[in-house]
Amino acid sequence: MKSSISHIKDSLRDKKISVEELYDEFLIKAKSSKTNSFNLLLDKENNILSIKESQKRYENGNPLPLDGIPLGIKDLFCTKGIRTTASSKILSNFTPNYESFVTQKLLDDGSIFIGKNNCDEFAMGSSNETSFFGPVKNPWKNKNAPTEDLVPGGSSGGSAAAVAEGTCVASMGTDTGGSIRQPASLCGIVGLKPTFGSCSRWGIVAFASSLDQAGPLTNSVEDAALILNSINKHDFNDTTSSNHVREDYSNGINDKLDQKIKIGIPSDYLKDVSGDILSQIENTKKALIKHNVEFVDVEFKTTEYALSTYYILAPAEASSNLARYDGIRYGVREDGKSLDDIYLNSRTKGFGDEVTRRILIGAYVLSAGYYDAYYRQAQKVRRLIKDDFQRIFKDVDFILTPTTPNEAFKIGDKLDPISMYKNDIYTVPTSLAGLPGISIPSGLSTNGLPLGIQFIGNYFEEKKLLQIAALAEKELNFNER
Amino acid sequence: MSDNWEMVIGLEVHAQLNTSSKLFSSSPNQFGSEPNENVNFIDSGMPGMLPVMNFACIEMAIKTGFALNFNINKYSVFERKNYFYPDLPQGYQISQFEFPILTEGFINIDNEGNQKKIRIERAHLEQDAGKSIHDIDPKFSFIDLNRVGTPLLEIVSYPDLSSAEEVVSYMSSLRQVLMYIDVCDGNMQEGSLRADVNLSVRKKGGELGTRCEIKNLNSFKFIRQAIEYEFNRQIDVIESGGRIEQNTMLFDTSTGETRAMRSKEFSHDYRYFPDPDLLPVNLTQDQIDKVKTSVGELPQAKLDKFIKDYNVDKDIAKIITVEKQNAILFEKMISETDIKPKFIAAWLVGDIFAFIKENNLEVSSLNEKTKEITDLLKLVSDDVISNKAGKEILPKVLNGQGKPSDIVKELGLEQVSDSGELEKIIDEALIGEEENISKFQGGSDRVLGYFVGKCLKATKGKGNPKLINKILLERLKN
Numbered sequence: 001m002k003s004s005i006s007h008i009k010d011s012l013r014d015k016k017i018s019v020e021e022l023y024d025e026f027l028i029k030a031k032s033s034k035t036n037s038f039n040l041l042l043d044k045e046n047n048i049l050s051i052k053e054s055q056k057r058y059e060n061g062n063p064l065p066l067d068g069i070p071l072g073i074k075d076l077f078c079t080k081g082i083r084t085t086a087s088s089k090i091l092s093n094f095t096p097n098y099e100s101f102v103t104q105k106l107l108d109d110g111s112i113f114i115g116k117n118n119c120d121e122f123a124m125g126s127s128n129e130t131s132f133f134g135p136v137k138n139p140w141k142n143k144n145a146p147t148e149d150l151v152p153g154g155s156s157g158g159s160a161a162a163v164a165e166g167t168c169v170a171s172m173g174t175d176t177g178g179s180i181r182q183p184a185s186l187c188g189i190v191g192l193k194p195t196f197g198s199c200s201r202w203g204i205v206a207f208a209s210s211l212d213q214a215g216p217l218t219n220s221v222e223d224a225a226l227i228l229n230s231i232n233k234h235d236f237n238d239t240t241s242s243n244h245v246r247e248d249y250s251n252g253i254n255d256k257l258d259q260k261i262k263i264g265i266p267s268d269y270l271k272d273v274s275g276d277i278l279s280q281i282e283n284t285k286k287a288l289i290k291h292n293v294e295f296v297d298v299e300f301k302t303t304e305y306a307l308s309t310y311y312i313l314a315p316a317e318a319s320s321n322l323a324r325y326d327g328i329r330y331g332v333r334e335d336g337k338s339l340d341d342i343y344l345n346s347r348t349k350g351f352g353d354e355v356t357r358r359i360l361i362g363a364y365v366l367s368a369g370y371y372d373a374y375y376r377q378a379q380k381v382r383r384l385i386k387d388d389f390q391r392i393f394k395d396v397d398f399i400l401t402p403t404t405p406n407e408a409f410k411i412g413d414k415l416d417p418i419s420m421y422k423n424d425i426y427t428v429p430t431s432l433a434g435l436p437g438i439s440i441p442s443g444l445s446t447n448g449l450p451l452g453i454q455f456i457g458n459y460f461e462e463k464k465l466l467q468i469a470a471l472a473e474k475e476l477n478f479n480e481r
Numbered sequence: 482m483s484d485n486w487e488m489v490i491g492l493e494v495h496a497q498l499n500t501s502s503k504l505f506s507s508s509p510n511q512f513g514s515e516p517n518e519n520v521n522f523i524d525s526g527m528p529g530m531l532p533v534m535n536f537a538c539i540e541m542a543i544k545t546g547f548a549l550n551f552n553i554n555k556y557s558v559f560e561r562k563n564y565f566y567p568d569l570p571q572g573y574q575i576s577q578f579e580f581p582i583l584t585e586g587f588i589n590i591d592n593e594g595n596q597k598k599i600r601i602e603r604a605h606l607e608q609d610a611g612k613s614i615h616d617i618d619p620k621f622s623f624i625d626l627n628r629v630g631t632p633l634l635e636i637v638s639y640p641d642l643s644s645a646e647e648v649v650s651y652m653s654s655l656r657q658v659l660m661y662i663d664v665c666d667g668n669m670q671e672g673s674l675r676a677d678v679n680l681s682v683r684k685k686g687g688e689l690g691t692r693c694e695i696k697n698l699n700s701f702k703f704i705r706q707a708i709e710y711e712f713n714r715q716i717d718v719i720e721s722g723g724r725i726e727q728n729t730m731l732f733d734t735s736t737g738e739t740r741a742m743r744s745k746e747f748s749h750d751y752r753y754f755p756d757p758d759l760l761p762v763n764l765t766q767d768q769i770d771k772v773k774t775s776v777g778e779l780p781q782a783k784l785d786k787f788i789k790d791y792n793v794d795k796d797i798a799k800i801i802t803v804e805k806q807n808a809i810l811f812e813k814m815i816s817e818t819d820i821k822p823k824f825i826a827a828w829l830v831g832d833i834f835a836f837i838k839e840n841n842l843e844v845s846s847l848n849e850k851t852k853e854i855t856d857l858l859k860l861v862s863d864d865v866i867s868n869k870a871g872k873e874i875l876p877k878v879l880n881g882q883g884k885p886s887d888i889v890k891e892l893g894l895e896q897v898s899d900s901g902e903l904e905k906i907i908d909e910a911l912i913g914e915e916e917n918i919s920k921f922q923g924g925s926d927r928v929l930g931y932f933v934g935k936c937l938k939a940t941k942g943k944g945n946p947k948l949i950n951k952i953l954l955e956r957l958k959n
Contacts, residue, residue, distance in 0.1 A: 078529045091528065098522055100529060203529040209757035238531050239759050317757050320561050323572020324526040328624075343565055366563070366752035375754060 090350030100203025128157025178427025185452025319362025
């Protein structure tokens with residue numbers, strides 16, 4: 001396993017490297033990267049105080065849980081005094097004067113932000129091609145077409161590419177319909193979306209409030225657990241933040257399973273998948289079956305409705321959440337002869353095509369005469385999807401699925417929005433249900449590209465979920481291949 | 482012309498709740514600060530900011546629910562009302578739509594001496610918007626976001642009102658109740674209480690007409706003017722063969738006219754949907770019951786009590802109950818003395834209120850002087866001093882120039898109520914008045930006044946007139 005947080009901390013503790021040298025190493029690599037995975041990199045001067053304080057703590061023998069670790073932060077988290085754009089033109093000049101809850105927790109635990117990761121505009125996209133700052137390139141290449149630039153997935157594409165490439169140790173992403181898990185899968189890394197309500201949304205540029213959830217993209221399951229320890233805290237300022245009891249997610253993560261585990265595999269998910277994808281599931285079964293794990297077939301009744309439900313609810317919320325970007329108080333304002341002109345010009349020029357498309361869809365499904373047919377109906381289906389998961393969780397501990405229906409594709413390949421939306425077919429149902437899901441790399445496709453599997457757990461069972469993922473990670477041994 | 486027509490009116494009253502902070506943010510909720518002083522990141526709609534409900538607003542809504550006979554709903558939902566305007570930073574107003582906190586209430590109003598029950602359809606919580614200021618500069622508009630997020634309770638009546646007088650009576654009754662239960666300061670000039678008037682006309686007893694909504698009226702005078710103008714306008718349109726279009730109207734305070742702001746055809750589609758940043762409000766019976774104890778006595782109950790239990794005249798009782806602080810002052814005085822409440826009430830609405838008005842004081846400022854006031858009134862009611870003397874001393878007492886008894890002594894205003902002393906004076910005064918005495922005994926009552934005047938003069942005005950009268954009659958009859 002490369003550059004895991006605990007290894008780096010050991011090196012810092014043992015004085016094999018200083019915090020400053022570590023930062024330099026990552027920054028130099030990030031600066032010379034051609035993946036376009038950062039919208040902004042922070043020079044050492046920006047962080048020199050934190051670096052020195054971190055070094056001091058190592059010297060005093062009391063380092064914090066993430067002390068000195070260089071992290072990337074998706075450019076959707078508001079970071080105090082650091083430009084935050086959501087990869088949109090309309091916020092391209094915006095610097096918040098406050099720090100998001102989640103990033104504040106990461107700072108409190110000693111980590112150091114190396115920069116803001118590129119992402120799809122307002123997190124809307126599955127390929128990182130909708131960013132105002134241009135597409136991100138996947139560090140992986142198709143061995144049969146090595147000159148082609150591939151997408152890293154999205155919307156946390158910059159985060160996934162940067163971690164895969166090693167320009168930051170880990171990155172904070174957000175997941176609304178698969179935006180952490182899908183890019184993690186396409187870039188061969190680990191991506192965790194916690195239960196909705198685990199990590200505060202305060203200070204994250206909102207896309208779809210009832211779905212948005214922060215989570216880490218990391219090189220290992222253990223790193224994901226360490227970061228989850230920092231960010232999974234109740235926040236009074238987010239009404240939807242849960243006040244359940246938090247656990248230590250990394251402690252005992254590699255312990256042997258002490259009881260029999262039952263994992264459901266949804267047969268309807270695997271109907272039309274390629275041999276490459278199917279073999280990821282088969283390999284995982286083989287690897288885990290010797291560890292007291294039983295696999296059973298399960299069947300969802302609602303899978304075919306999940307994507308349509310998502311593409312009604314998420315745009316509906318987005319159309320309202322993005323209303324505040326009007327060019328009046330902050331962000332880019334375009335001139336106009338009247339107030340309406342200012343709105344029209346600022347928003348038309350400020351938002352890209354995909355964002356505009358979703359605002360229009362959202363406004364449509366909420367409008368008088370269509371609300372009942374679309375929005376209200378979708379809310380009912382969402383309820384059924386939740387119930388469907390709960391029915392299955394009565395019998396099984398986890399659900400195992402592919403993370404994505406395909407490997408990373410060529411930049412510019414999927415021009416049709418619907419086929420792009422279909423990339424999230426395995427991640428969206430989990431998001432609608434608010435359940436935790438983790439993607440880990442499981443193997444390579446025939447083109448030599450990484451593929452991932454997704455474990456889904458029940459609400460707030462991240463501890464167990466991370467344990468089974470760590471076991472699968474160890475057995476599948478992706479990073480050593 | 483308008484004789485055959487009647488108006489049908491429903492009111493939407495916006496009451497600003499007097500909480501210390503806003504509905505969904507911790508910014509102070511206060512009037513009169515510097516522009517954009519009471520604004521935080523939530524109020525200004527910064528990216529990633531989230532609303533957090535201020536439970537004090539819910540409690541005030543519940544309190545209003547008890548006071549206005551509402552069903553208090555345990556389940557209510559905050560939704561987003563989406564529209565663009567520069568003084569609405571989020572691009573939506575958080576309001577209650579499908580599931581309001583209060584439904585089906587009523588209030589009894591006084592309608593020319595009769596009670597009329599006005600039904601109230603619903604009341605819901607919502608955020609106020611900021612202020613756009615267009616008249617400071619010829620080229621620019623200015624935005625003040627202080628008011629953004631201020632908690633409002635919108636109280637929507639049924640169309641049960643049928644005259645400007647009734648509307649004013651309804652509005653002032655609402656205002657009185659809201660001030661009594663301390664949820665709204667009732668200051669209409671500052672916009673703490675404002676009304677949208679929905680008005681339609683019909684031939685007496687005929688079918689309902691199309692209504693127009695006159696927005697944002699913030700004084701009783703404007704409400705009256707706007708209703709009269711709109712009533713006549715609609716009749717004119719119909720009688721000259723036109724049709725009323727369902728419009729939103731503005732009232733021009735300088736001309737006293739209403740004019741169309743936008744027609745329903747171009748009205749907004751607000752795209753309401755439940756705010757995903759907020760959970761539905763789920764109240765327990767316990768939470769509701771806890772608020773009930775804080776409602777206190779309502780104006781109608783106080784009025785009834787003053788009339789029945791305290792024997793105060795209805796008109797005087799009404800004056801006292803108009804504002805809560807009047808009633809508080811009155812009841813404090815009653816509790817501190819054994820003087821008859823009726824006697825105190827007459828002094829309160831008379832000389833005491835006159836003093837307050839002359840000196841531009843708050844009624845509540847006298848709460849600390851009730852001891853002195855009742856001491857003074859006691860002197861009057863016990864005939865220690867005359868009514869006239871009491872009136873003379875009152876301002877001195879209220880101005881803190883000393884204890885009533887001291888002032889009385891100082892000015893020598895004490896009445897002579899010693900009957901022995903008075904008898905002596907009267908006997909002296911009757912000497913040499915045989916002629917007048919026989920006149921009196923012959924049936925001339927006028928002579929009594931002469932004798933009383935003579936005796937009073939002899940006491941230098943300090944004799945107790947009642948006692949003098951009594952003794953004189955006894956003497957003269959013998």
